Amino acid sequence: MKTWMMLANAAPLFMSEMNGNEKIPFTGIIAVTLTGFAVVFLGLIILIAFVSLLGKFFESRSNKSKPDAPSAPKQEQKPAPKPAPKSPAADLNEEQAVVAAICAAISAMGDAEGTTYAVKSIRPRQASVRGARPAWYMAGLRDNTTPF
Amino acid sequence: MKTWMMLANAAPLFMSEMNGNEKIPFTGIIAVTLTGFAVVFLGLIILIAFVSLLGKFFESRSNKSKPDAPSAPKQEQKPAPKPAPKSPAADLNEEQAVVAAICAAISAMGDAEGTTYAVKSIRPRQASVRGARPAWYMAGLRDNTTPF
Amino acid sequence: MKTWMMLANAAPLFMSEMNGNEKIPFTGIIAVTLTGFAVVFLGLIILIAFVSLLGKFFESRSNKSKPDAPSAPKQEQKPAPKPAPKSPAADLNEEQAVVAAICAAISAMGDAEGTTYAVKSIRPRQASVRGARPAWYMAGLRDNTTPF
Amino acid sequence: MIILETLLQTLKDLWFESGLYAFVTSVDGLKSLAMILISFVFMFLAIKKGFEPLLLLPIAFGMLLTNIPNAGMYHPELWTGMNAAGEHVGIDYLQVMREGGLLDILYMGVKLQVYPPLIFLGIGCMTDFGPLIANPKSFLLGAAAQGGIFFTFILAGLFFTGKEASSIAIIGGADGPTAIYVSSKLLSGGGAIDTGTIALAAYTYMALVPIIQPPIMRALTTKKERSIKMGQLRKVSKTEKIIFPIAVTLIIGSLIPSAAPLVGMLMLGNLFKESGVVSRLVDTAQNAMMNIITIFLGISVGATTKADKVINKEFLLVMLLGVAAFSLGTASGVLLSKLMNKLSGGKINPLIGSAGVSAVPMAARISQKEGAREDPTNFLLMHAMGPNVAGVIGSAVAAGVLLSVFG
Amino acid sequence: MIILETLLQTLKDLWFESGLYAFVTSVDGLKSLAMILISFVFMFLAIKKGFEPLLLLPIAFGMLLTNIPNAGMYHPELWTGMNAAGEHVGIDYLQVMREGGLLDILYMGVKLQVYPPLIFLGIGCMTDFGPLIANPKSFLLGAAAQGGIFFTFILAGLFFTGKEASSIAIIGGADGPTAIYVSSKLLSGGGAIDTGTIALAAYTYMALVPIIQPPIMRALTTKKERSIKMGQLRKVSKTEKIIFPIAVTLIIGSLIPSAAPLVGMLMLGNLFKESGVVSRLVDTAQNAMMNIITIFLGISVGATTKADKVINKEFLLVMLLGVAAFSLGTASGVLLSKLMNKLSGGKINPLIGSAGVSAVPMAARISQKEGAREDPTNFLLMHAMGPNVAGVIGSAVAAGVLLSVFG
Amino acid sequence: MIILETLLQTLKDLWFESGLYAFVTSVDGLKSLAMILISFVFMFLAIKKGFEPLLLLPIAFGMLLTNIPNAGMYHPELWTGMNAAGEHVGIDYLQVMREGGLLDILYMGVKLQVYPPLIFLGIGCMTDFGPLIANPKSFLLGAAAQGGIFFTFILAGLFFTGKEASSIAIIGGADGPTAIYVSSKLLSGGGAIDTGTIALAAYTYMALVPIIQPPIMRALTTKKERSIKMGQLRKVSKTEKIIFPIAVTLIIGSLIPSAAPLVGMLMLGNLFKESGVVSRLVDTAQNAMMNIITIFLGISVGATTKADKVINKEFLLVMLLGVAAFSLGTASGVLLSKLMNKLSGGKINPLIGSAGVSAVPMAARISQKEGAREDPTNFLLMHAMGPNVAGVIGSAVAAGVLLSVFG
Numbered sequence A, B, C: 001m002k003t004w005m006m007l008a009n010a011a012p013l014f015m016s017e018m019n020g021n022e023k024i025p026f027t028g029i030i031a032v033t034l035t036g037f038a039v040v041f042l043g044l045i046i047l048i049a050f051v052s053l054l055g056k057f058f059e060s061r062s063n064k065s066k067p068d069a070p071s072a073p074k075q076e077q078k079p080a081p082k083p084a085p086k087s088p089a090a091d092l093n094e095e096q097a098v099v100a101a102i103c104a105a106i107s108a109m110g111d112a113e114g115t116t117y118a119v120k121s122i123r124p125r126q127a128s129v130r131g132a133r134p135a136w137y138m139a140g141l142r143d144n145t146t147p148f
Numbered sequence D, E, F: 001m002i003i004l005e006t007l008l009q010t011l012k013d014l015w016f017e018s019g020l021y022a023f024v025t026s027v028d029g030l031k032s033l034a035m036i037l038i039s040f041v042f043m044f045l046a047i048k049k050g051f052e053p054l055l056l057l058p059i060a061f062g063m064l065l066t067n068i069p070n071a072g073m074y075h076p077e078l079w080t081g082m083n084a085a086g087e088h089v090g091i092d093y094l095q096v097m098r099e100g101g102l103l104d105i106l107y108m109g110v111k112l113q114v115y116p117p118l119i120f121l122g123i124g125c126m127t128d129f130g131p132l133i134a135n136p137k138s139f140l141l142g143a144a145a146q147g148g149i150f151f152t153f154i155l156a157g158l159f160f161t162g163k164e165a166s167s168i169a170i171i172g173g174a175d176g177p178t179a180i181y182v183s184s185k186l187l188s189g190g191g192a193i194d195t196g197t198i199a200l201a202a203y204t205y206m207a208l209v210p211i212i213q214p215p216i217m218r219a220l221t222t223k224k225e226r227s228i229k230m231g232q233l234r235k236v237s238k239t240e241k242i243i244f245p246i247a248v249t250l251i252i253g254s255l256i257p258s259a260a261p262l263v264g265m266l267m268l269g270n271l272f273k274e275s276g277v278v279s280r281l282v283d284t285a286q287n288a289m290m291n292i293i294t295i296f297l298g299i300s301v302g303a304t305t306k307a308d309k310v311i312n313k314e315f316l317l318v319m320l321l322g323v324a325a326f327s328l329g330t331a332s333g334v335l336l337s338k339l340m341n342k343l344s345g346g347k348i349n350p351l352i353g354s355a356g357v358s359a360v361p362m363a364a365r366i367s368q369k370e371g372a373r374e375d376p377t378n379f380l381l382m383h384a385m386g387p388n389v390a391g392v393i394g395s396a397v398a399a400g401v402l403l404s405v406f407g
């Protein structure tokens, strides 16, 4: 108990004195541990609070808008209907990929018809450069030349 | 008018004295502006002269060679015939893409037979490099997060 | 001959004295040359020895295992049967590509069913990464190394 | 007991050192909070309104990171180039490496003037100078539109020092990397504005080009002028396209050496593309390399927008001068093309003049759109691409002039 | 004659200077040889056993290169930050550039604290925080699993200095870049352990997660608990996913600034991904950029494992503490999820708690697998992904605490 | 009035400072102009003749940029490693960062010896050592062809200093990165030749291999020898291919440490490839990373070719010695393979010996082509690939010897 008492007297000082290049007293170890836990939990609990509030806000907004426009929000959020509960992640992602691929195809067609042109002349070219490059490519192309 | 006269006397000096860390007199501002305009126009007018001469040289050469060899230069310059005036760039490039794809296929075959080596084969092949990418893209994504 | 003798006396010293910023005596040149040859041959001969031993070890192991399990090692080593002697590399690699592609397809299906998670799935997928690649890989390889 | 005491003490320390405490207890903290809200505005513009997201999103995020109190990711004091006594001694990169945070390290590429030329390399790989070669007179419009730079310089010179006025004027070049190249060279971060301020204005107005330009274009042209149809451009041979970047580098580099890094890299990229023999390099330069540098450039330039650089009247002034710059550039281009139309006997549609500001390819699209608005069968796009890409070269030359006078 | 003599002399010199001579004639040589054999073991594990090959293979190769006597590719003495008199003066990067070998130059990115945040940028681009947003209570499990860090800190503190103990404890974060970020900051290479030691332990145990976790999970849960089925997660809107990374950056960055580089870059990557407007940058950040940095990081961190850093009792201790760290983290996560299950009235399957250690996505897959082992119709994967990605944030916060105390 | 005067004065100043003025008024200007014309020749060779365009095009463009008077993109005086008093003090990288232009900054990667090993990493990812493992005697031919280096060293030693002679001799290695690695280390830019000179010669002759080699091959072999058919190579197991790069690194690195960076990175790339577990890294190392570095390397090495480094008799001498180097290497390889054919009783076609110079894979293709010229059914390609890749290792070892003697 004596050691403990000695440490106790040193304690208010040692946190600022610790340079980490020497062993730290056991009190210090415990203090760091507790502090660490406290900060981690504190931080993540603040996040829980924020995310929960955010979720409630969006759910309430989504509920409010549902009766008015039942189909609009569906488009906004991904339209994937989940039929079977098995491996939802895989399903969801594959569906998203398909959707993305279709979107890309549609937007590519739209481009081909030349209704909204402008830089399209540039982009189709790059499309052919990259040829098969995937879903994201078509979508991203327009923005890519713009900012420079 | 007195300020103006004072500035006038200082003028020959101030361009070399300006370190840019203080406000510059109005004469200086105007001088920089005029200089800037002059240099920009000078530079681009030199470019106009050069590019015009270049264009004339190539047009005359192209005209000269036309009666002699009507098909050869066509291959050298892109072979795209432009049927409709709308969005010529897109047409041209899509054709190039097809040509490139065919070339790639042919040269790949050629390589397998070991007949045609050399530099040409570089580009078409890179087209195929990109072609292959999306396949692995989706598949690889999940595992890629693993190691970190 | 006098020069030679003089050089001879200097020789034991000059290798350590040579800072390379001045011309070196002819003896030095020859010594560097011989040393260079000696080291290069020495190094590569050690490699020959190592690689030969390695090859023998693997051949003997492969021979030993053959009578016991005639089909197992076939899978381990690439299963390519070589019918014609012409361009063996190309044949071999194309077969590997096909095998890889099939593997990739199968493993992808396996994944979709959600039966095999865990560590294994890492490699198959990476195989599929490669699976898409061999097409351009073979083709691009030759040209890509050229410039360096 | 003692442990609990220590724990409480440590938590108290953490609280007093935390940004949350700073936000609510000091004026600087409140300013930082305001800056973070401003960064949200730019994120919103980038994501929801599609304002140049490739640059504005990283810039806005850098703005968020740099204004979190005590986060220490960017240290403006490392970049003033002054020693403790206030003498100008140049940036101490060794100190930057020792004491800098993540965004300081990434900002090295800005201060070493490396990122913008390399982005120009990638842009060169994507640019087709064909329309400009086919109609070299377009260069005049690319030159005229630099009025956006020089007329703004006159205005900015009334309020700011030479270096600051140059940095603000270059916004009129409507060219992000050029603006960052010039302002990162001229501004040390010691004054009221910094590179980030300039970049924010430049990219914001670049995104607003479709709103800024059309009214000016319509006001300065007649319906008849806007309906002029222009003949088809001649075909440009591959050899011309190969010679062009080499010649431009040589001519512009010789004339105004301080423009050489920007023009040289732009033209190297274009030579890569037109030569057709290094498609590997073209692919990487315009994709992986440019994207990596865009990220590094964006977040580190964003980091220079500490609260004291934005929440001041100078920022407002910069934003005002920025919109003036874009407008003046547009007007200059349109007016010269009107003149050229007169001189050519009505063969040039003045709408293509506005494309000279660069903002590739948006400004050219707007010329096309405005033309088609009068007559849907009028195709100005290729004719506007000439002044459009000429404007990039013109801005780089103008940048060279400003750097050679004030650099 | 004289030529032959010189030749022989030179060859003799080469022999005495060669690594082959060193291997067989000195204790240090033998130790290096032993280290090379150890590097072979790690290569074997990476290639044949699939142990995190993306990092372990470059690390093991760096280990091979650094232990070849006289190869001079890495110089530990350049990184101690001490002058000849033993005083701490900071790393002299000018000297590193003048005298460093290839791996010293690449190691600059580690010491400048650049590589790990940029890898986090790439990871952010690949991470889906949806399951965490849908069920924010998962954050608690991501926090609990940091017990792996803090309980290990208690153990390590008995044997090591504060900086060393922190570096060892962070292994329990089950997050490679975080471990390298912390240890490269705290360890100067002067002591018995260095960054490479920590990285080896971290990646080895990350690969062993499928072996370490299941027995602990089974021991701490009942069959009934493991069979609990969890309801489907709510759908998360795109806007929530966009706000999330911004908010996390602001909140965590304000609370614990030293975590800002890691958390900030992770969230920037995620914002890139969720914004959907910068797919070019997303592609490059998660592929070309991350791969380049992975290579540089791997071989240069591997280079810090000179023989005197590994062939000592401290290395064994680190490996022991590392497995303890992973086990304690798993146990902490499972125990809190058991408690949460109790409090929630049996709605939470405690198997998802172990996923809080991060080791994304392996730990979440193990939760899924263990659940399916009891009841093949039980799908825990998405529920485990919440704690799993929360664990990454949790580790970064814990890293911030350790850095703010000892950094 | 005063404004006009100032304007005229400024324009006059600009004119006197411009490169155009320098070109026509000074000998240095004329020399620069001549250099620019030479750069056009190399661009022509790269684009129209397909001479190694991936490197020669950037190098030639760097040559153009560096010879524009006053452009200030490259400063040779920063790289001499001398202080004002002419004492050797090492390169001051802080000064480079403060005063350097774009190409100086990019050249840092050359002087820090980083680019060539990283390019070797990419090459290793693309190299198949299978044919060499199947027939390890090929190593002898890869060693013999280094005669191109050492015999040239004798010739060059008559005219040049030890460091210069080594830099010239290494051209005979027919390996660009190796040549740049050695010459950038040995040459300070103070003398008559610099890295750019060496690189120009190396890549030019590499492109001319199909013209240089065949006559020598035919002259030194009989028709009968050229018609020898060689048996099929044995199949090499995956495990052998994995062990090979590890073993080569260890053996060569131990024997000649100064070769370790080149050989080590080449073998790391190959291990990445053969391991089959890190295909992400393989992809990036051989594409994005290698391309980025190729661009940086090319333009910055090209920048070292200021007029005074090329328009002198030493340049001519280097070009002459360069062609001698390639010829001597070819001859050495062929002669040893003739000897080996004798000793083996006629089983070895001497045409494969020339492939030992490296110049992968062109030299091997030429062996194939020459063989097929005598007998169209003769397939030598795979047999020539063995010496071909052995030549890369051989050159790196030879480079190590030269660096250890003169470095």
Ligand code: NA
Pocket (backbone or CB within 6 Å): D172, D173, D174, D175, D356, D357, D358, D359, D391, D392, D394, D395
């Ligand atoms: Na412009």
Ligand code: NA
Pocket (backbone or CB within 6 Å): E172, E173, E174, E175, E356, E357, E358, E359, E391, E392, E394, E395
């Ligand atoms: Na964790």
Ligand code: NA
Pocket (backbone or CB within 6 Å): F172, F173, F174, F175, F356, F357, F358, F359, F391, F392, F394, F395
């Ligand atoms: Na060679």
